[in-house]
Amino acid sequence: MFRINDQDRPSDSHCRWFPGYPSQVAAARWFVIDRLHGCSRADDASLLASELATNAIRHTRSRRWRTGFLLTVDHTPGLRLRVTVRDAGALETDKKPCATLPAPDALHGRGLFLVNSIASRWGTRREHLGRKTWFELDCHR
Ligand SMILES: Nc1ncnc2c1ncn2[C@@H]1O[C@H](COP(=O)(O)OP(=O)(O)O)[C@@H](O)[C@H]1O
Numbered sequence: 001m002f003r004i005n006d007q008d009r010p011s012d013s014h015c016r017w018f019p020g021y022p023s024q025v026a027a028a029r030w031f032v033i034d035r036l037h038g039c040s041r042a043d044d045a046s047l048l049a050s051e052l053a054t055n056a057i058r059h060t061r062s063r064r065w066r067t068g069f070l071l072t073v074d075h076t077p078g079l080r081l082r083v084t085v086r087d088a089g090a091l092e093t094d095k096k097p098c099a100t101l102p103a104p105d106a107l108h109g110r111g112l113f114l115v116n117s118i119a120s121r122w123g124t125r126r127e128h129l130g131r132k133t134w135f136e137l138d139c140h141r
């Protein structure tokens with residue numbers, strides 16, 4: 001899809017559904033790299049998208065093969081990109097996820113800390129059928 005953004009710059013948007021299976025996290029990384037070909041922040045976007053996709057598979061009902069998660073990449077070259085992951089809702093009580101730095105010897109808990117450290121902006125919001133988590137990166141191409 002091609003559209004005009006708030007600064008009258010053309011931007012493109014790509015969306016794909018991924019089955020809820022751990023190997024699909026790698027497929028999501030490839031999708032982001034592919035759709036952001038030529039963008040200065042493609043590698044950062046892929047790394048952070050990987051964390052959001054992993055969270056969808058690990059912490060939500062998106063872990064079911066048939067449910068999966070939806071990933072969207074919006075890119076305005078030379079300005080910014082946004083990656084959004086929509087999941088199918090928390091497995092248990094849905095507390096708002098937050099970024100905290102765990103102890104150095106903790107095995108988990110660094111995904112959203114990474115997102116918070118690298119992204120220019122990020123956020124998460126409950127939606128009708130699950131949760132939407134997104135981040136933005138400024139880019140110069
Ligand atoms: N999409 C999500 N839906 C519900 N909870 C989430 C989601 N993403 C993250 N969380 C919660 O936020 C916590 C922190 O996430 P993260 O920093 O990626 O660490 P980790 O996934 O290793 O636990 C998770 O342990 C989980 O409780």
Ligand SMILES: [Mg+2]
Binds near residue numbers: 051110
């Ligand atoms: Mg995580």
